[in-house]
Amino acid sequence: MKKREDREEGERLPAKRYEKELRELQLRLCHLQEWVRHEGLRVIIVFEGRDAAGKGGTIRALTERVSPRVFRQVALPAPSDREKTQVYLQRYITHFPAAGEVVIFDRSWYNRAGVEKVMGFCSEEQHQRFLELCPVVEKFIVDGGIKLIKIWLEVSDDEQKRRFEARIEDPLRQWKLSPMDLPSRSRWFDYSRARDQMLKATDTKWAPWYILRSDDKKRARLNCLAHILNQIPWQKLPREKVRLPKRSMKGAYDDQKSIEHRRFVKERY
Numbered sequence: 001m002k003k004r005e006d007r008e009e010g011e012r013l014p015a016k017r018y019e020k021e022l023r024e025l026q027l028r029l030c031h032l033q034e035w036v037r038h039e040g041l042r043v044i045i046v047f048e049g050r051d052a053a054g055k056g057g058t059i060r061a062l063t064e065r066v067s068p069r070v071f072r073q074v075a076l077p078a079p080s081d082r083e084k085t086q087v088y089l090q091r092y093i094t095h096f097p098a099a100g101e102v103v104i105f106d107r108s109w110y111n112r113a114g115v116e117k118v119m120g121f122c123s124e125e126q127h128q129r130f131l132e133l134c135p136v137v138e139k140f141i142v143d144g145g146i147k148l149i150k151i152w153l154e155v156s157d158d159e160q161k162r163r164f165e166a167r168i169e170d171p172l173r174q175w176k177l178s179p180m181d182l183p184s185r186s187r188w189f190d191y192s193r194a195r196d197q198m199l200k201a202t203d204t205k206w207a208p209w210y211i212l213r214s215d216d217k218k219r220a221r222l223n224c225l226a227h228i229l230n231q232i233p234w235q236k237l238p239r240e241k242v243r244l245p246k247r248s249m250k251g252a253y254d255d256q257k258s259i260e261h262r263r264f265v266k267e268r269y
Helices: 015-039 055-063 109-113 115-119 124-143 157-169 181-186 188-202 217-231
Strands: 042-049 071-074 101-106 147-154 209-213
Touching: 015 055, 015 101, 015 217, 042 055, 055 071, 055 101, 055 217, 109 115, 109 124, 109 188, 115 124, 115 181, 115 188, 124 147, 124 188, 147 188, 147 217, 157 181, 181 188, 209 217
Parallel strands: 042 101, 042 147, 071 101, 147 209
Antiparallel strands: none
């Protein structure tokens, strides 16, 4: 793949090349999956970023060829009244991985550093306390044997605007518009300042942030998958050759005729 500085501004990745690169990376993810299970690793991947930065598509590229029993996605709704009275991180900790699992947080405890801060859902004291305690808690998590990978998707002002307009115009994308999306456009610089505060306070040696440029969705997905593969030391495990067994004819009968009287889906296509 061309490096960013070697390609022309705005040059998009051809679809065939993208599919080829994606397949190769997803194959390596399947090998990584077997290694995670074999070694009993525990991994957390945190995806954060502005609205319309491409988190959903990137996570789909990461998870579509692996087992949901190993790569488990967590996208929590707004906290309930009961959850609002809990210790802030409590509802996230219940989803942490056991041995042989990779948990992917589509939004995470960093909501407090972003949307909650900007939209006034938490107090300034709560925000400052989060920024102070978060690195301490993450060190506890990492020291406990969990691999923590934090990725911030960075989308430009112009590209975010274009994606929002596409969602407004396309009925198939309108479901992506959340109540927080449109206010985020008018509060662009508020989110920028909140991001800067978050990175300054929580970009640590034990749990560093990695910025992923996401104006070009295809390149972002490939770069993200390659980055994750490089963050987790793994080896390709040998596998026994799979042989499909012959169908036993013991107890054979006309199994298709036996269901002819059942209800079938109407074949419209």
